[in-house]
Amino acid sequence: MNLENMGEEELNEKIKTLLQIIIDDLKNLKDPNKAGWRKLSDLKKLGISEEDLTKLQNLGIIEKKLPNEFRIIYKNNEIRQKIPMFSIHFQQIDYFIENLEMLRQDSKRMQKAKDIVRKIVLNTKENKKFLSYAIAIGIWKMLNVSDMPAVVDNILSAGFSPRDWGIVSLCSAPYLSLELVEKVTEVDKLEVAFNYMKTIGFISKVPNLSSLDINDISRVKEVLRWHEICKILDEENIKFLGLSWFVVFILEENDALPSYIDFSAKVVNIVKNGIMEILSAEYSDLANNLIDSMRVLEEQNISWAAGIIFLPEVL
Amino acid sequence: MTVERHPLPRWRYPRNEVLRNQVFASGRPPFAPFPTVTNLINANLCPVALYHDLIHGIENALVRDDLRTVKRRGELFHNFVAYLKLSIKNGDFELRGDIPSQLSSIQNMFLSFSQSQGFQIYESNDIWRLYVRPWVERKLDNGELQSITSDSQIFFEISVANPHVPFPLENGVRNYPLRGRIDEIDLTQRRIIERTIRGGQEDSSLTFLKDYQIWLLWKILCSLRAEHLPNEWGGIRFEDFEMVVETPHQDFVIFDNQDFVNDTHWAYAWINDISISEVPGVFSEVFENAQCAPENPHTECGHPFINCFPRRYPFPRCRPEIRQTFQPWYRLLLWEQMWKGHLWHYQLLMLDRKELLNLGIIVETNVVSVQDNQIELEIMGGEANTLRGYEYCTVIPYGTVFCGLKLDARLVSTRKNNIVLQLSGILPTISQEAILLLSPDIPAPVMKEPPIFLEKQIQSALFRLKHIGAQNEERAQRRSLLQLLESIFGTRALRRGRR
Numbered sequence: 005m006n007l008e009n010m011g012e013e014e015l016n017e018k019i020k021t022l023l024q025i026i027i028d029d030l031k032n033l034k035d036p037n038k039a040g041w042r043k044l045s046d047l048k049k050l051g052i053s054e055e056d057l058t059k060l061q062n063l064g065i066i067e068k069k070l071p072n073e074f075r076i077i078y079k080n081n082e083i084r085q086k087i088p089m090f091s092i093h094f095q096q097i098d099y100f101i102e103n104l105e106m107l108r109q110d111s112k113r114m115q116k117a118k119d120i121v122r123k124i125v126l127n128t129k130e131n132k133k134f135l136s137y138a139i140a141i142g143i144w145k146m147l148n149v150s151d152m153p154a155v156v157d158n159i160l161s162a163g164f165s166p167r168d169w170g171i172v173s174l175c176s177a178p179y180l181s182l183e184l185v186e187k188v189t190e191v192d193k194l195e196v197a198f199n200y201m202k203t204i205g206f207i208s209k210v211p212n213l214s215s216l217d218i219n220d221i222s223r224v225k226e227v228l229r230w231h232e233i234c235k236i237l238d239e240e241n242i243k244f245l246g247l248s249w250f251v252v253f254i255l256e257e258n259d260a261l262p263s264y265i266d267f268s269a270k271v272v273n274i275v276k277n278g279i280m281e282i283l284s285a286e287y288s289d290l291a292n293n294l295i296d297s298m299r300v301l302e303e304q305n306i307s308w309a310a311g312i313i314f315l316p317e318v319l
Numbered sequence: 320m321t322v323e324r325h326p327l328p329r330w331r332y333p334r335n336e337v338l339r340n341q342v343f344a345s346g347r348p349p350f351a352p353f354p355t356v357t358n359l360i361n362a363n364l365c366p367v368a369l370y371h372d373l374i375h376g377i378e379n380a381l382v383r384d385d386l387r388t389v390k391r392r393g394e395l396f397h398n399f400v401a402y403l404k405l406s407i408k409n410g411d412f413e414l415r416g417d418i419p420s421q422l423s424s425i426q427n428m429f430l431s432f433s434q435s436q437g438f439q440i441y442e443s444n445d446i447w448r449l450y451v452r453p454w455v456e457r458k459l460d461n462g463e464l465q466s467i468t469s470d471s472q473i474f475f476e477i478s479v480a481n482p483h484v485p486f487p488l489e490n491g492v493r494n495y496p497l498r499g500r501i502d503e504i505d506l507t508q509r510r511i512i513e514r515t516i517r518g519g520q521e522d523s524s525l526t527f528l529k530d531y532q533i534w535l536l537w538k539i540l541c542s543l544r545a546e547h548l549p550n551e552w553g554g555i556r557f558e559d560f561e562m563v564v565e566t567p568h569q570d571f572v573i574f575d576n577q578d579f580v581n582d583t584h585w586a587y588a589w590i591n592d593i594s595i596s597e598v599p600g601v602f603s604e605v606f607e608n609a610q611c612a613p614e615n616p617h618t619e620c621g622h623p624f625i626n627c628f629p630r631r632y633p634f635p636r637c638r639p640e641i642r643q644t645f646q647p648w649y650r651l652l653l654w655e656q657m658w659k660g661h662l663w664h665y666q667l668l669m670l671d672r673k674e675l676l677n678l679g680i681i682v683e684t685n686v687v688s689v690q691d692n693q694i695e696l697e698i699m700g701g702e703a704n705t706l707r708g709y710e711y712c713t714v715i716p717y718g719t720v721f722c723g724l725k726l727d728a729r730l731v732s733t734r735k736n737n738i739v740l741q742l743s744g745i746l747p748t749i750s751q752e753a754i755l756l757l758s759p760d761i762p763a764p765v766m767k768e769p770p771i772f773l774e775k776q777i778q779s780a781l782f783r784l785k786h787i788g789a790q791n792e793e794r795a796q797r798r799s800l801l802q803l804l805e806s807i808f809g810t811r812a813l814r815r816g817r818r
Binding site (some may be wrong): 263319 | 613638
């Protein structure tokens with residue numbers, strides 16, 4: 005029997021409602037075996053009567069289980085073919101079932117991210133030292149993931165080969181970060197900051213922070229015109245950058261960054277809200293202030309600054 | 320309807336030195352893109368559709384079925400309508416007898432035409448039944464085809480572009496660049512037509528966003544000054560032209576609409592922000608404003624379960640790292656397209672003829688002869704060997720860079736000052752028509768459009784690579800590509816062989 009032949013528009017609406025129930029349950033990550041079952045009393049509230057259910061049962065479209073619970077037989081291909089106008093609904097159901105495990109994982113990661121950000125916010129409020137260390141670690145992370153772009157002529161005139169520049173400039177990240185952070189707070193050694201974070205359980209191991217000759221550091225600073233960069237970035241910029249990178253670093257370390265973009269977008273919001281709370285400022289103001297500073301750097305012909313000073317991309 | 324976004328204070332056009340290639344192309348371009356009508360339609364559909372378009376190089380959001388099939392069928396429909404109308408106009412085809420016999424002779428014409436275009440008979444029959452026949456029947460019933468005469472002025476596939484299309488905003492106007500292609504301009508009937516194979520017999524409403532599409536094209540046409548139009552078109556008031564969307568089954572007349580104006584300002588704001596905005600978090604705003612979700616997918620969009628909500632695989636395990644690594648590349652590839660391609664469009668339309676010639680962006684030619692799909696051109700003020708490297712180029716044998724027939728061509732041979740080009744994607748009668756309208760003393764500019772489609776392909780290939788995967792470890796281990804990804808981006812120690 006074909007529904008279209010029966011001309012039962014109204015019945016189609018009931019089928020749509022029943023399918024939507026399954027979709028909503030699956031969206032809430034319910035087990036597929038348990039998804040979509042509803043008691044007659046609940047269905048009545050949604051405008052589905054016993055008579056409707058009998059009709060659908062006669063058509064072989066719904067299944068029943070004790071005690072008096074119903075749902076559409078969504079797995080059966082014959083039934084899917086019988087009601088082709090609902091193919092998009094079946095596509096949605098398949099999507100949630102096929103991806104259930106990954107959706108659960110990302111959902112867990114998102115929850116974890118929420119908890120971690122909450123903890124970070126609390127720690128910054130309760131402990132001044134934490135905020136200083138967080139900013140220092142964040143700035144180090146930013147420099148560590150940067151490719152340290154610079155003008156080739158300047159690299160060569162400072163006595164670096166391009167290969168050496170790649171290695172030495174990256175090793176100088178701990179020193180450069182401390183110099184920048186100095187404008188905001190005092191942190192003597194990055195190791196201390198990392199050890200502190202390890203002690204309170206934010207990270208499991210301290211990264212390898214290579215040491216560098218003082219002469220090499222000053223040559224790197226010269227090539228990057230680091231002193232000018234430090235001068236132009238204001239306190240708010242440094243706190244904003246440091247915290248943004250710190251939060252993302254900690255989320256990464258704790259496997260709290262989702263695999264797919266829809267959940268990532270939600271995590272971005274969690275991070276944004278956390279940073280606004282810590283810095284007591286609107287995110288757009290913080291961002292615009294940073295953009296202004298970057299423009300000044302560009303006007304000073306430090307065109308490579310955008311490749312060193314940037315916000316993390318979580319998406 | 321486009322998701323609301325604050326209109327831009329101004330569109331960022333390239334500065335003079337950038338236009339004249341005096342600025343070294345690198346990093347974020349100091350100008351916004353030169354959008355197409357398709358970009359604006361995608362923006363109108365959903366910010367995520369625009370994001371896929373600009374960032375992932377996937378532009379056909381409104382094609383839901385197999386893209387290649389839909390495109391081939393659509394092109395055949397378009398080309399045949401043009402072929403039929405021009406054949407009637409040129410007197411190559413005569414409508415004789417009553418409507419059923421006219422229909423039958425058009426069917427024969429279609430079948431041989433579609434086979435000449437490489438279509439199998441079974442597919443040709445399908446296309447005839449689904450799209451062409453309903454359209455032809457309607458056009459015979461209302462006498463439209465019978466009314467075509469040798470005096471009819473009809474033009475097909477006319478490219479239109481203007482760097483400064485004005486759109487009202489509050490008490491003034493905001494100018495934006497825009498380019499697109501009009502399916503048909505009928506100067507005799509004073510109308511422009513957008514044709515589509517979408518839309519069924521039962522559909523009482525218009526095919527999704529086609530009204531906005533034709534409105535945008537009409538806005539470009541209306542914005543062009545007389546000197547931007549083909550010589551013979553001077554004095555035509557396109558503001559008075561009717562806008563018509565033709566589906567196989569129905570014609571819809573579209574009217575000017577204030578909602579379209581708002582949509583356009585918002586669409587440009589999204590285009591600007593996704594492409595060049597320095598404000599962090601723009602991309603997350605795109606996803607916050609997504610117009611659908613897996614539990615509530617958009618019914619017209621082709622992206623939902625393919626690009627927006629793809630299958631999620633647990634392997635490779637390094638997917639977050641892959642995503643983070645790839646993410647900056649997409650925008651860099653877009654910037655490369657802007658430096659190479661979008662800037663070229665700005666230059667073409669914003670620099671004067673002399674500067675274009677000096678920069679080597681165009682070469683002026685006179686048409687010597689046209690035979691079948693080959694056109695012989697004489698290069699003005701230069702020898703043919705100055706075209707070294709121009710094996711493929713674009714030729715405008717009719718009209719201007721603002722409004723004209725723009726054809727892809729391949730250099731076949733050269734002789735002193737003359738070059739012979741093979742025109743592609745055009746049918747003999749159409750090319751003949753386009754050329755016949757050409758006055759021999761109008762120089763036809765020959766240009767080489769930068770191949771930005773390669774960057775688009777890299778974007779979409781990266782996007783596909785980001786989403787490949789396997790459901791379990793055993794399968795993942797059997798797929799060398801997944802192992803390669805794990806080895807490049809993963810953090811686990813690598814092992815080889817059975818140990």
